[in-house]
Amino acid sequence: MLGVALDRVVGDLRLPEAVRVVAGANPPDRAADGWPLTPPLANRFCHLDYTPTVDEWLDGMTTGWGAPPPSRAVATDELRRSASVATVTGFIKTQLNLLHVYPEDAAATSTSWPSRRTWSMLAAALAHVREDDTAATQAITFGLVGEGVGIEYLTWRAAADLPDPAAVVADPSIVAWGERPDRVWAVLSGVVGWAATRGTVEAWRQAWGPLLAAAEHGAPDVAAAAARVLGRARPAKAAVPAAVRTKWAPILVAAGLSEAAAA
Structure with missing residues (x-):
């Protein structure tokens, strides 16, 4: 099997x-x-x-036991996938101990429990669920990572109220960058995922705007961590925008992007 x-x-x-x-x-x-x-x-x-x-x-x-109603799943796209991944990675960033929790009770190992695999499955599945479909969201979450951890994740997700990554790229000022670091990380994770999914030089360069805004308005450490992830998604021959090179050279070097900064 x-x-x-x-x-x-x-x-x-x-x-x-x-x-x-x-x-x-x-x-x-x-x-x-x-x-x-x-x-x-x-x-x-x-x-x-x-x-x-x-x-x-x-x-x-x-x-006569007719067919069940049509699925409530919705078609997904790169924006929905990026936003879904951002909520999962943002939560795990604050609860590293919940990334992989092998049940102590032997009977519980035959049901749902959190692992790297099930968190990845959750991010993929939730991208197909409507925001207002609370029942489906809860069922999928509990079914993949378990009820206890699932409640923690859904509570965090509701409190974070993450914006659309594309909207943040278009206007970084819509985010209060001085707020909770875990929310800032989740927002930037969504932006990085948005750029990586698109895979274009233009999207990669645009993603630096929110990172720079976060660094300048209270979250330089979080922005630097996101820069390292964004650096790994760099398309061939893509150069860091001039504004970022000017204001953020030390962080670019730390992120291993000195070559891209000099391009």
Whole structure:
């Protein structure tokens, strides 16, 4: 099953890209010869507990168990993906101990728990969820990183109220850069993700605007850390904008961008 879930291979057959892997099971204590999922396999799924209500059973019997309603998922794009990644990385930046938490209770290893893999899965999945779809957001979060850690993440995310990365690039003044460092990091992470996703020289150069604004208005250390990440996403032959080179030369050197600054 690891090969099916991770490599998408069944025997000699590689599953087409359009195929989605979905598994269903009764609780181990209620299944014939049931057993808990192994930790590696469990950590590759989003776990959604479902117990049908009496009304749902009655409706199903009445309607002949018709097809479920259409998915509430929405199409994603580079902006939504960047914003989603920013909320996850911003939270982990403040809670490094929650990046990978292997459950102490053996039974819990067969359910959802936070790891590098499930945080990445969460960022990808939430990019397909509407902002006002609280139920889906909570279900996916709990299903991937667990309820306890999931509550912490959703609480932080709601308090951060992160702006659209594209809007920050267009006008860095919309952000109060002297606020909480964790929020500033999340905002800049979104900007860096926006630039990296676009992959163009123009986008990379534009992303320096918010970093410079953060450095000049109370968050130089956070901006320097974001500069190192942005530096790793530098397109070929892209040069740091002149305004940044003039005001921020020491930080560019520390970020390993002296060559780009001199270009």
